[in-house]
Amino acid sequence: xxxxxxxxxxxxxxxxxxxxxxxxxxxxxxxxxxxxxxxxxxxxxxxxxxxxxxxxxxxxxxxxxxxxxxxxxxxxxxxxxxxxxxxxxxxxxxxxxxxxxxxxxxxxxxxxxxxxxxxxxxxxxxxxxxxxxxxxxxxx
Amino acid sequence: xxxxxxxxxxxxxxxxxxxxxxxxxxxxxxxxxxxxxxxxxxxxxxxxxxxxxxxxxxxxxxxxxxxxxxxxxxxxxxxxxxxxxxxxxxxxxxxxxxxxxxxxxxxxxxxxxxx
Numbered sequence: 001x002x003x004x005x006x007x008x009x010x011x012x013x014x015x016x017x018x019x020x021x022x023x024x025x026x027x028x029x030x031x032x033x034x035x036x037x038x039x040x041x042x043x044x045x046x047x048x049x050x051x052x053x054x055x056x057x058x059x060x061x062x063x064x065x066x067x068x069x070x071x072x073x074x075x076x077x078x079x080x081x082x083x084x085x086x087x088x089x090x091x092x093x094x095x096x097x098x099x100x101x102x103x104x105x106x107x108x109x110x111x112x113x114x115x116x117x118x119x120x121x122x123x124x125x126x127x128x129x130x131x132x133x134x135x136x137x138x139x140x
Numbered sequence: 141x142x143x144x145x146x147x148x149x150x151x152x153x154x155x156x157x158x159x160x161x162x163x164x165x166x167x168x169x170x171x172x173x174x175x176x177x178x179x180x181x182x183x184x185x186x187x188x189x190x191x192x193x194x195x196x197x198x199x200x201x202x203x204x205x206x207x208x209x210x211x212x213x214x215x216x217x218x219x220x221x222x223x224x225x226x227x228x229x230x231x232x233x234x235x236x237x238x239x240x241x242x243x244x245x246x247x248x249x250x251x252x253x254x255x
Contacts, residue, residue, distance in 0.1 A: 081209075083179075136218070
């Protein structure tokens, strides 16, 4: 079951990989996410580690929604447009496992937003770190 | 991988052409009413081509740079090309729609020893 504090996100169904907001500060958020155990990325119950980029992008979307979302409005639909310096610590990931994702906004030049991202296993092992950029079309 | 229709792949030459049709599960929930091919689906194509070229145990472990220049929608015909590279070395790739570059990047791969 998803955290009631998790803001509305444009992702739905199997594409939604965030399950909870753990903490939220001015320029960052810590979320809980889930590695898919079904769907097009799963091979023999395991997922390629680069799915963590999508988990991080959704955490960035959650941060944007927490800060700028408006009640009654659909969530802003952002697009991952860049990633740099992404290091994936391990091999394929076990489907269904929980991860913790830390996202910190480092630059805002709307409609482009840049974030430092880290993803850890439930036990605290580092799984991914790097930087991503999200493009959020401005609403008229 | 059943969610792309791979129309041509050449293990001796690092090129692959594919299409993710409207019924592909890559679009389930991404996004409702305005489907866009996720970046990780594009990386899956790149990794598939790396595995065809370098062996099925190859896995992307570094994404030094990824630039998504245009959103991809159901039915877009895609051509993926890589510059072959040894494990750990920069491996450039480009994804084209028709003759337009839509996604470019540099990754590194290593052999998976975990599975």
